[in-house]
Amino acid sequence: xxxxxxxxxxxxxxxxxxxxxxxxxxxxxxxxxxxxxxxxxxxxxxxxxxxxxxxxxxxxxxxxxxxxxxxxxxxxxxxxxxxxxxxxxxxxxxxxxxxxxxxxxxxxxxxxxxxxxxxxxxxxxxxxxxxxxxxxxxxxxxxxxxxxxxxxxxxxxxxxxxxxxxxxxxxxxxxxxxxxxxxxxxxxxxxxxxxxxxxxxxxxxxxxxxxxxxxxxxxxxxxxxxxxxxxxxxxxxxxxxxxxxxxxxxxxxxxxxxxxxxxxxxxxxxxxxxxxxxxxxxxxxxxxxxxxxxxxxxxxxxxxxxxxxxxxxxxxxxxxxxxxxxxxxxxxxxxxxxxxxxxxxxxxxxxxxxxxxxxxxxxxxxxxxxxxxxxxxxxxxxxxxxxxxxxxxxxxxxxxxxxxxxxxxxxxxxxxxxxxxxxxxxxxxxxxxxxxxxxxxxxxxxxxxxxxxxxxxxxxxxxxxxxxxxxxxxxxxxxxxxxxxxxxxxxxxxxxxxxxxxxxxxxxxxxxxxxxxxxxxxxxxxxxxx
Amino acid sequence: xxxxxxxxxxxxxxxxxxxxxxxxxxxxxxxxxxxxxxxxxxxxxxxxxxxxxxxxxxxxxxxxxxxxxxxxxxxxxxxxxxxxxxxxxxxxxxxxxxxxxxxxxxxxxxxxxxxxxxxxxxxxxxxxxxxxxxxxxxxxxxxxxxxxxxxxxxxxxxxxxxxxxxxxxxxxxxxxxxxxxxxxxxxxxxxxxxxxxxxxxxxxxxxxxxxxxxxxxxxxxxxxxxxxxx
Numbered sequence: 001x002x003x004x005x006x007x008x009x010x011x012x013x014x015x016x017x018x019x020x021x022x023x024x025x026x027x028x029x030x031x032x033x034x035x036x037x038x039x040x041x042x043x044x045x046x047x048x049x050x051x052x053x054x055x056x057x058x059x060x061x062x063x064x065x066x067x068x069x070x071x072x073x074x075x076x077x078x079x080x081x082x083x084x085x086x087x088x089x090x091x092x093x094x095x096x097x098x099x100x101x102x103x104x105x106x107x108x109x110x111x112x113x114x115x116x117x118x119x120x121x122x123x124x125x126x127x128x129x130x131x132x133x134x135x136x137x138x139x140x141x142x143x144x145x146x147x148x149x150x151x152x153x154x155x156x157x158x159x160x161x162x163x164x165x166x167x168x169x170x171x172x173x174x175x176x177x178x179x180x181x182x183x184x185x186x187x188x189x190x191x192x193x194x195x196x197x198x199x200x201x202x203x204x205x206x207x208x209x210x211x212x213x214x215x216x217x218x219x220x221x222x223x224x225x226x227x228x229x230x231x232x233x234x235x236x237x238x239x240x241x242x243x244x245x246x247x248x249x250x251x252x253x254x255x256x257x258x259x260x261x262x263x264x265x266x267x268x269x270x271x272x273x274x275x276x277x278x279x280x281x282x283x284x285x286x287x288x289x290x291x292x293x294x295x296x297x298x299x300x301x302x303x304x305x306x307x308x309x310x311x312x313x314x315x316x317x318x319x320x321x322x323x324x325x326x327x328x329x330x331x332x333x334x335x336x337x338x339x340x341x342x343x344x345x346x347x348x349x350x351x352x353x354x355x356x357x358x359x360x361x362x363x364x365x366x367x368x369x370x371x372x373x374x375x376x377x378x379x380x381x382x383x384x385x386x387x388x389x390x391x392x393x394x395x396x397x398x399x400x401x402x403x404x405x406x407x408x409x410x411x412x413x414x415x416x417x418x419x420x421x422x423x424x425x426x427x428x429x430x431x432x433x434x435x436x437x438x439x440x441x442x443x444x445x446x447x448x449x450x451x452x453x454x455x456x457x458x459x460x461x462x463x464x465x466x467x468x469x470x471x472x473x474x475x476x477x478x479x480x481x482x483x484x485x486x487x488x489x490x491x492x493x494x495x496x497x498x499x500x501x502x503x504x505x506x507x508x509x510x511x512x513x514x515x516x517x518x519x520x521x522x523x524x525x526x527x528x529x530x
Numbered sequence: 531x532x533x534x535x536x537x538x539x540x541x542x543x544x545x546x547x548x549x550x551x552x553x554x555x556x557x558x559x560x561x562x563x564x565x566x567x568x569x570x571x572x573x574x575x576x577x578x579x580x581x582x583x584x585x586x587x588x589x590x591x592x593x594x595x596x597x598x599x600x601x602x603x604x605x606x607x608x609x610x611x612x613x614x615x616x617x618x619x620x621x622x623x624x625x626x627x628x629x630x631x632x633x634x635x636x637x638x639x640x641x642x643x644x645x646x647x648x649x650x651x652x653x654x655x656x657x658x659x660x661x662x663x664x665x666x667x668x669x670x671x672x673x674x675x676x677x678x679x680x681x682x683x684x685x686x687x688x689x690x691x692x693x694x695x696x697x698x699x700x701x702x703x704x705x706x707x708x709x710x711x712x713x714x715x716x717x718x719x720x721x722x723x724x725x726x727x728x729x730x731x732x733x734x735x736x737x738x739x740x741x742x743x744x745x746x747x748x749x750x751x752x753x754x755x756x757x758x759x760x
Contacts, residue, residue: 180641180667197691197693198666198667198693199666199693199696200666200667200669200670200693200694200697201693201696201697202697256670256673256700257670257671257673258670260670260693380724380727380728381692381695381696381699381724381725381727381728382696382697382699382728399692399716399717399720399721399724
């Protein structure tokens with residue numbers, strides 16, 4: 001068995017090295033140079049090895065001539081030659097004895113942490129907008145390729161443009177046109193076309209007296225930005241939808257076009273199939289560590305700022321201690337409900353509070369329940385997704401009088417996001433009374449099924465975080481959308497890809513969604529969140 | 531649907547200044563007999579004076595022309611393209627005439643193309659049979675025609691499913707809807723029932739409700755040699 005040795009970390013910074021690491025070599029405490037162009041021509045310094053050797057003495061301690069150096073010296077020389085060959089032929093795994101096909105590659109230009117709809121959308125747009133075919137090497141790392149806990153797969157799949165922020169409206173409009181032409185965007189040779197099962201019935205938001213003015217303002221903004229929304233009075237509402245009880249409703253806004261719901265699993269699989277055909281590599285594993293280098297720089301006011309750059313991502317395999325260090329140039333945090341953990345690994349939030357270093361990513365997982373019930377006398381085929389004044393929402397599913405719905409709990413009632421167990425009492429106590437009050441036909445219903453999923457809830461202002469971090473300069477965020485990530489995924493993916501490839505947002509300006517707003521305290525509150 | 535041919539009972543030419551005095555005098559007393567009196571008086575005058583005859587003929591011709599103008603599409607209402615697919619240039623003369631019916635069968639119209647139909651405020655009948663690119667997104671674009679549309683035909687469109695049919699609920703003036711031969715609709719019978727519930731004033735045709743159902747024991751076909759069913 002050939003002992004595999006690692007080369008030294010002479011050129012690496014020691015700043016984030018944990019004690020007792022199994023990697024060999026000393027470090028000299030030198031600040032490293034720019035490692036931006038990781039993907040091309042840089043001597044790789046780690047091998048695709050399943051096992052790590054013990055600490056060994058650095059080679060300059062061997063004295064004497066080459067011939068006197070012995071077995072260890074030649075071993076090291078051989079591995080250096082192998083690495084040189086490997087760097088010329090990227091992508092080959094020179095391990096005839098071990099099967100390393102489950103491991104990610106040694107280096108990748110972009111590593112996307114999280115393989116949900118946002119991560120896949122970023123991967124798709126990166127490959128679509130890159131200047132030369134094959135210019136970017138993209139790796140998507142997903143912890144659970146069955147998507148059993150992924151928010152994208154468990155989502156209700158709704159899309160609407162009734163937001164209060166113009167950027168959100170534009171993102172949704174773009175996503176609607178993306179979904180409409182999905183078979184042109186995500187076409188793969190010899191694969192069947194995608195059937196999203198889109199239901200264009202729209203969203204109906206109900207507002208009580210106190211919210212009516214805000215709703216009218218929002219509708220004005222929405223119409224200005226191009227969304228087709230109409231306002232309805234309680235009388236018009238009763239005419240159109242006789243099954244609604246309009247008590248307590250002062251105004252309603254109804255989306256006429258480009259709104260509805262679709263099958264998120266189909267979108268996920270379609271994106272996955274397409275990005276695989278475009279050459280994006282997938283890996284099932286968990287990101288456990290970021291190795292970064294840092295630079296101390298002085299601002300205009302002579303204050304010291306430490307800028308970090310991640311140059312290696314450690315991807316740990318399932319049920320094993322085996323991990324693969326992937327050299328990378330960019331990291332994209334699209335980990336959804338678990339984005340805060342990934343950010344903490346990169347050192348975001350480690351510092352005194354009220355400083356930029358100490359600002360954590362305020363995204364946390366929040367559990368939301370969805371219930372399926374059957375009600376034979378319920379609203380007819382034409383019922384839209386109704387979002388009540390109390391936060392309860394429901395929609396019809398299929399031809400068989402089945403309905404899906406739920407309610408976002410208030411801050412005090414937030415369930416523990418430890419697991420995805422469903423609390424049926426929540427339906428009995430908190431959801432059903434509001435449903436029955438709004439739609440009298442729902443007084444008799446029978447719950448057939450229920451599930452729970454996570455929102456990647458942004459506790460700051462319930463809007464997404466997009467763009468680079470000011471201090472960890474090569475980590476980009478695409479997370480924190482608090483329940484409307486699925487409907488904005490195509491637009492956000494394109495925005496992140498533009499930021500990476502062009503340096504700025506080109507089509508939709510998401511400057512107000514950058515991370516720095518958490519430090520500056522600039523909230524961009526979104527009202528219409530269910 | 532052409533307007534019925536109105537009979538031209540031109541009793542007295544309207545706006546005929548020379549005879550206005552005559553029928554104003556006569557009309558007050560007894561309409562039926564005064565009309566008879568007017569007719570014979572006018573007939574007598576036009577028999578004896580060429581001018582009166584000429585004027586009467588002139589106004590009659592005017593009135594007939596107006597009616598013809600209104601009924602000019604009676605036999606040739608549909609403007610069709612010729613064998614090369616071109617419409618004749620005379621179509622441009624009719625730009626103020628409201629379009630009542632559009633037949634876009636077998637046409638490759640798509641989502642963006644349907645926007646052009648929004649300008650037709652008096653469209654009453656729309657036929658989109660066998661259009662290959664019509665899908666659920668396109669049906670959600672038909673709501674601006676809700677005020678006038680009375681007849682819609684979607685027969686044979688391969689991509690339309692029951693989700694698209696659900697958004698036809700905006701078209702409250704619809705009187706006839708044809709949803710035959712929609713291969714993507716999962717359960718045609720149930721869909722027809724639900725669509726009929728959704729549009730109470732509309733006649734929904736095209737689906738054989740018995741299709742896919744088996745006859746119950748009571749409904750088995752009787753023996754044909756018995757003249758009177760038992």
